[in-house]
Amino acid sequence: MTLAIFLALATVSVISAILVISQKNSVISALYLVVTLASQAVLYFLLGATFIGVLQIIVYAGAIMVLFLFVIMLLNLKRDEFGPDKKKGQRVLAFLLTLFLAIEILAALKIGLSGGQAVTGVSAKLSIGSPVEVARSLFIDYLYPFEIVSILLLVAILGVIVLVKKRF
Amino acid sequence: MVPLAYYLTLSALLFAIGVVGVLINRNAIVIFMSIEIMLNAVNLSLIAFSQFMGSPAGQVIVFLVMAVAAAEAAVGLAIIVVIHRTRESINVDDVNLMKW
Amino acid sequence: MALFYLITIGKVVVVFTVFMVIVAYLSFIERRMVARFQTRIGPNRVGPAGLLQIVADAIKLITKEEVFPADANHTLFLLAPLLSLIPALLIMAVIPFGDKLTLFGKSVDLIISDLNVGILFVFAVTSLGIYGVVMAGWSSNSKYSLLGALRSSAQMISYEVSYGLSIMGVLMMAGTFNLMEIVRSQASFFEWFIFKQPIGFLIFSVCGIAETNRAPFDLPEAESELVAGYHTEYSSMKFGMFFMAEYAHMLNVSAIVTTLFLGGWQGPLLPPVVWFLIKVSIFLIAYIWLRATLPRFRYDQLMNFGWKFLLPLSLLNIFVTGLFMYL
Numbered sequence: 001m002t003l004a005i006f007l008a009l010a011t012v013s014v015i016s017a018i019l020v021i022s023q024k025n026s027v028i029s030a031l032y033l034v035v036t037l038a039s040q041a042v043l044y045f046l047l048g049a050t051f052i053g054v055l056q057i058i059v060y061a062g063a064i065m066v067l068f069l070f071v072i073m074l075l076n077l078k079r080d081e082f083g084p085d086k087k088k089g090q091r092v093l094a095f096l097l098t099l100f101l102a103i104e105i106l107a108a109l110k111i112g113l114s115g116g117q118a119v120t121g122v123s124a125k126l127s128i129g130s131p132v133e134v135a136r137s138l139f140i141d142y143l144y145p146f147e148i149v150s151i152l153l154l155v156a157i158l159g160v161i162v163l164v165k166k167r168f
Numbered sequence: 169m170v171p172l173a174y175y176l177t178l179s180a181l182l183f184a185i186g187v188v189g190v191l192i193n194r195n196a197i198v199i200f201m202s203i204e205i206m207l208n209a210v211n212l213s214l215i216a217f218s219q220f221m222g223s224p225a226g227q228v229i230v231f232l233v234m235a236v237a238a239a240e241a242a243v244g245l246a247i248i249v250v251i252h253r254t255r256e257s258i259n260v261d262d263v264n265l266m267k268w
Numbered sequence: 269m270a271l272f273y274l275i276t277i278g279k280v281v282v283v284f285t286v287f288m289v290i291v292a293y294l295s296f297i298e299r300r301m302v303a304r305f306q307t308r309i310g311p312n313r314v315g316p317a318g319l320l321q322i323v324a325d326a327i328k329l330i331t332k333e334e335v336f337p338a339d340a341n342h343t344l345f346l347l348a349p350l351l352s353l354i355p356a357l358l359i360m361a362v363i364p365f366g367d368k369l370t371l372f373g374k375s376v377d378l379i380i381s382d383l384n385v386g387i388l389f390v391f392a393v394t395s396l397g398i399y400g401v402v403m404a405g406w407s408s409n410s411k412y413s414l415l416g417a418l419r420s421s422a423q424m425i426s427y428e429v430s431y432g433l434s435i436m437g438v439l440m441m442a443g444t445f446n447l448m449e450i451v452r453s454q455a456s457f458f459e460w461f462i463f464k465q466p467i468g469f470l471i472f473s474v475c476g477i478a479e480t481n482r483a484p485f486d487l488p489e490a491e492s493e494l495v496a497g498y499h500t501e502y503s504s505m506k507f508g509m510f511f512m513a514e515y516a517h518m519l520n521v522s523a524i525v526t527t528l529f530l531g532g533w534q535g536p537l538l539p540p541v542v543w544f545l546i547k548v549s550i551f552l553i554a555y556i557w558l559r560a561t562l563p564r565f566r567y568d569q570l571m572n573f574g575w576k577f578l579l580p581l582s583l584l585n586i587f588v589t590g591l592f593m594y595l
Contacts, residue, residue, distance in 0.1 A: 006170045010178045017182055017205050021189030026197050027406060031344075033201050034399070036182075040208050047175070047219045052227050054388040056211075059234050062395025064204070064241050066425060069402055071245045072197060073418065075252050094191035102184035109176050128224045130384055131445055137224040138231065149235045156239035160246040 005046060013039045026072045030065060037061040049129035175216035182209035196248050196258040200241065207237050271374065279380050280361075287360055291515045292322045298556045305560035332504040337409055340501070344407035349502070349509035352400025355393045356516035362386045363523045364448045366533050366540040378533075378541065379448055386447035387439065390524060391432055394479065398424050400513070408501040419567060420481055420488035426574040427478035427485075433582040434471035437589035438528050441465070451532030462529040467585045469529045471578055473551075476521035478574065480514060483559040487567050522551035 016035040023029045037060045044053035127133060138146055182205060189202025211230045218226025252258050296311070296318070303310030312318035336345065366378030383389050398421050405417020438461045442450045454460045462469045478485040502510060526532060526547040535543035565573065 003170055006174065010174075013178065014181055014185065017185045017189075020201055020205065021185065021193060021198065026195060027344075029198055029201055031399075031403075033204065036205065037208065040212060043175075043178075043212060044215055046170075047215055049215050049219065049227055049230075050383070050385050051388070052215060052230050054385045054392050055231065055234060057392035058388065058395055059238060060204075060208075062392060062398070063425070064238055066395075066398055066402070066421065067241060067245060068197065068201065069399075069406075070418070070421075071249060073402075073406055073414065075249065075258070077195075077197075077258070091192055094188060098184050098188045098191065101187060102180060105180040105183070106177065109173065109180065113173055113176075128222060129219070129227065133224045134227050134231070138228045141225070142228045142232075145232055149232050153235060153239055156243050160242050163243070163246040163250055 002046065006043070009039050009043050009046070013043070026077050027069065030068050030072060033068075034061050034065050037065065044129075047129070051129060051131045051134050053129075172216060172220045176213055179209045179213035179216070182206075182212070194259050194261055196251070196260050196263075197245075199260065200244050200248075204237065204241065207233065271372065275371065275374070275376055276380065279376075279378070283360055283365070283380060284357070287357070287516070287519065291512055291519060292326075294515045294519065294552065295325075295511070296321050297552075298559070301553070301556045302560045305557075326508070329505055329508040334506075335501070335503040337501045340409045341407040344403050346506070348400050348404035348407060349506045349513070350400075351403055352397060352513040353509045353516065355397040355400070356513045356520060358393045359390055359520040360523070362389050362447055363520075363527060364451050364532055365523075365544045377448065382446065382448055385445045387435065387445050387450070387524075387528075390520075391428075394431070395428065397513075397517070400510075404502070404510070410501055413501055416488050423481070423485065423488060423567075423570060423574070424479055426571060427475045427578070430471055430574065430578040430582045431475040431479060433579070433586065434468045434475060435528055436582075436586045437465045437468045440586075440589055440593060447527055451527055451534065454531040454534065457531070460529065460531040465529070465585070465589070467581065468589075469525070471582050471585070472529070473525060475574075475578065476525065477555065477558065478570070480517040480521060482514070482518065482555065484562040484564045485570055486559075487564055487570065518552065518555055519548070522548045522555065525551055 013036055016032045016039070019032040020029045020036065023032065037056065041053045041056040041061065044050075044056060186202045186204075186206035186209060189205065190199050193199050193202065211233055214226040214230050214233070218224060218230075248258055251263060255262055299321075300310040300312075300318070310318070311321045314320045314324045336342070361380045362383055364377070364379040364382075369376045369378060401417050401421045401424065405413045405415075405420075408414070438450065439445065441461065441464060442453045444450065444453075477483075481488055523544075526544065530547045530551075533540035533544040535546075538546075
């Protein structure tokens with residue numbers, strides 16, 4: 001049952017990711033990316049990480065993608081009329097290199113997972129995805145990175161405003 | 169039960185699709201979207217490991233990665249808006265003043 | 269296991285039916301109430317005292333001609349009303365509308381899905397509702413629609429921040445994201461969170477009204493401003509879906525306010541579900557009252573209010589609540 005849901009979600013994720021990168025119209029790409037992100041969120045729920053799953057929808061699918069859509073619509077981008085590649089054979093080379101990368105990663109995974117204990121099934125403590133556990137770990141063990149990220153967000157806000165302002 | 173290997177394979181596949189997207193597309197915004205796909209693939213593997221190892225550290229890292237991804241998307245899109253203002257195009261092949 | 273599925277399906281059917289009936293009659297009640305505010309009567313011809321007006325409206329909407337603008341993106345044009353309506357319906361899945369019942373020897377919680385992150389689910393689904401607006405405006409291929417959609421979605425995003433921050437006080441006091449637990453932690457009348465968090469209640473209500481694009485925040489869809497905003501080009505049942513989505517969102521915001529601030533389904537004599545409906549109705553009547561009475565905000569006043577007043581106020585609310593909880 002869980003396996004069936006996982007396979008369905010994995011298929012949806014991969015197909016919509018492929019459609020993101022292959023569309024001519026940027027708005028359609030953005031919408032397929034929303035589908036990819038939403039299927040990722042359901043995968044997180046399947047893994048028991050409920051807090052992060054809901055955050056994925058609120059932050060990624062609900063805020064970042066709306067930002068993308070705003071920029072695409074405000075820039076009034078027409079269909080992708082970019083001509084053929086500047087360098088010949090660039091696309092073929094890109095596909096080949098990425099295929100090698102994927103094969104390398106999968107080989108590393110196989111080597112890494114074959115030795116040692118058999119890691120199958122979700123761990124018994126499904127509650128480590130609950131907000132209580134994540135918050136405990138975030139505010140006690142990882143408080144310093146948390147504060148640094150808040151400063152990073154402040155810097156990002158200031159950077160965006162300074163970049164886009166036409167006149168001070 | 170779904171083995172860990174399945175999740176990691178899916179993560180690797182999504183990462184590869186993201187890389188292809190960055191290398192093939194000429195539209196700056198679609199390149200950004202491919203970077204988001206790559207970040208999501210990494211998030212998926214982090215959470216898979218977090219559940220299988222029984223430690224919430226992976227989920228905390230994903231939380232921070234999401235915040236960083238949001239900041240990066242905002243700044244990147246601001247840069248694209250400014251480039252569009254001066255050049256009327258967001259084809260990355262046109263942004264080549266510094267090339268020899 | 270099969271009994272669990274059966275009970276859940278039963279709950280879904282009951283909640284969906286009641287929800288859709290209330291949404292349908294809400295538009296009728298609104299027309300009568302607003303009419304009374306304007307010293308006229310409102311629709312009272314169709315059926316006894318006008319109660320079958322909804323049926324007449326539905327028949328009219330279904331039988332109207334479908335208009336597709338030229339060069340409109342067909343798939344997105346058809347998808348946008350769905351993207352607006354489905355999130356509005358999804359939120360009802362996590363609202364607790366009663367205490368435990370014992371059916372067939374099993375104790376049934378009157379909530380369809382008791383998520384541990386209930387209130388965060390509500391925010392997630394509210395964020396997804398923005399896509400319906402944006403897609404409707406963009407796919408109509410018309411200037412009015414696009415402008416109306418961008419304004420409307422910018423307004424929704426701006427008020428979403430204060431929407432989330434204003435209930436942090438409630439969540440700090442209740443200590444959980446679970447909606448059933450939040451209701452249970454408001455045990456007696458004077459422990460209702462509206463007394464402990466008055467500012468949070470006011471900010472949340474204002475942001476809720478802004479989120480649903482209702483008066484006085486309805487500039488993006490005001491008839492005198494942008495023709496009809498993002499649903500200018502929609503006709504027939506697709507417009508009907510936008511219409512229903514707006515009332516469904518109103519009902520959702522009222523239900524969330526009831527759960528978080530007004531003590532949910534708790535009350536002395538009547539059964540819990542009746543109390544829940546009474547409290548939701550009070551808030552809905554307040555919604556309609558505001559629409560009938562107040563003039564609209566201008567767009568820049570609206571954005572100023574959201575970012576420069578409500579956001580610092582909700583942050584201050586969190587700070588003061590934290591201070592009081594610590595001392």
